[in-house]
Amino acid sequence: MVSGNPARLTVLSGPSGVGKGTVVAEVRRRHPDVWVSVSVTTRRPRPGEVDGVHYHFVDDAEFDRLIETDGLLEWAEYAGNRYGTPVAPLRERLATGAPALLEIELQGARQVRARDPEAQLVFLAPPSWGALVSRLAGRGSEPPAVQERRLALAQAELDAAGEFDVVVVNDDVARAADELVSLLTAPSPGLVPGE
Numbered sequence: 373m374v375s376g377n378p379a380r381l382t383v384l385s386g387p388s389g390v391g392k393g394t395v396v397a398e399v400r401r402r403h404p405d406v407w408v409s410v411s412v413t414t415r416r417p418r419p420g421e422v423d424g425v426h427y428h429f430v431d432d433a434e435f436d437r438l439i440e441t442d443g444l445l446e447w448a449e450y451a452g453n454r455y456g457t458p459v460a461p462l463r464e465r466l467a468t469g470a471p472a473l474l475e476i477e478l479q480g481a482r483q484v485r486a487r488d489p490e491a492q493l494v495f496l497a498p499p500s501w502g503a504l505v506s507r508l509a510g511r512g513s514e515p516p517a518v519q520e521r522r523l524a525l526a527q528a529e530l531d532a533a534g535e536f537d538v539v540v541v542n543d544d545v546a547r548a549a550d551e552l553v554s555l556l557t558a559p560s561p562g563l564v565p566g567e
């Protein structure tokens with residue numbers, strides 16, 4: 373069980389197709405108590421995606437309303453769709469003293485850092501550019517034109533890896549999940565043990 377930690381926000385980011393969702397699913401398979409924020413998005417659901425589980429799927433008007441009412445911790449437009457982190461459930465979770473995990477893209481990670489300098493930013497990197505391209509193509513969830521659009525954004529995301537506190541290379545899902553679990557349970561550098 374992942375417990376006994378100070379309340380800390382951890383952000384997992386990295387280019388589309390690197391395996392963020394896969395690694396987080398492995399962490400949750402081992403530690404079902406790990407809390408992961410469910411984002412809102414204007415993207416259409418992929419086959420098998422469940423509203424309220426993978427995302428809260430909303431229309432543009434609802435997303436606008438969430439922005440206007442300060443309902444989102446951060447939000448970004450990514451490859452033609454909008455994505456954001458609902459702030460209320462996250463605050464509720466952190467108020468219990470337990471850690472929380474966000475799986476979001478680069479612009480959102482930067483917004484979190486600006487709002488919460490104590491947040492831990494983790495970048496998931498592919499073992500190589502070729503591996504990233506073949507994972508995105510192999511997933512087959514987007515048409516080739518959308519894959520190209522995501523890969524163009526991926527280049528800039530890889531260039532920003534140095535902005536993160538830690539880089540985890542996803543060459544092996546089990547090992548990357550081990551590293552992420554260790555990071556989730558690591559005490560915040562700002563906290564003195566016993567205080």
Ligand SMILES: Nc1ncnc2c1ncn2[C@@H]1O[C@H](COP(=O)(O)OP(=O)(O)OP(=O)(O)O)[C@@H](O)[C@H]1O
Binds near residue numbers: 395510542
């Ligand atoms: N270590 C790995 N080795 C080989 N394949 C992997 C590895 N990790 C993930 N994959 C595969 O790569 C593909 C993309 O993974 P996943 O959907 O988890 O990426 P993602 O980073 O969450 O993407 P997105 O940001 O677009 O949601 C999936 O088909 C997954 O099975």
Ligand SMILES: Nc1nc2c(ncn2[C@@H]2O[C@H](COP(=O)(O)O)[C@@H](O)[C@H]2O)c(=O)[nH]1
Binds near residue numbers: 412415456479480
């Ligand atoms: N800034 C945010 N980015 C998010 C959020 N939820 C997911 N994402 C990221 O968007 C891309 C595309 O996701 P996909 O499901 O369409 O493949 C990916 O990098 C996600 O991590 C969010 O709330 N805010």
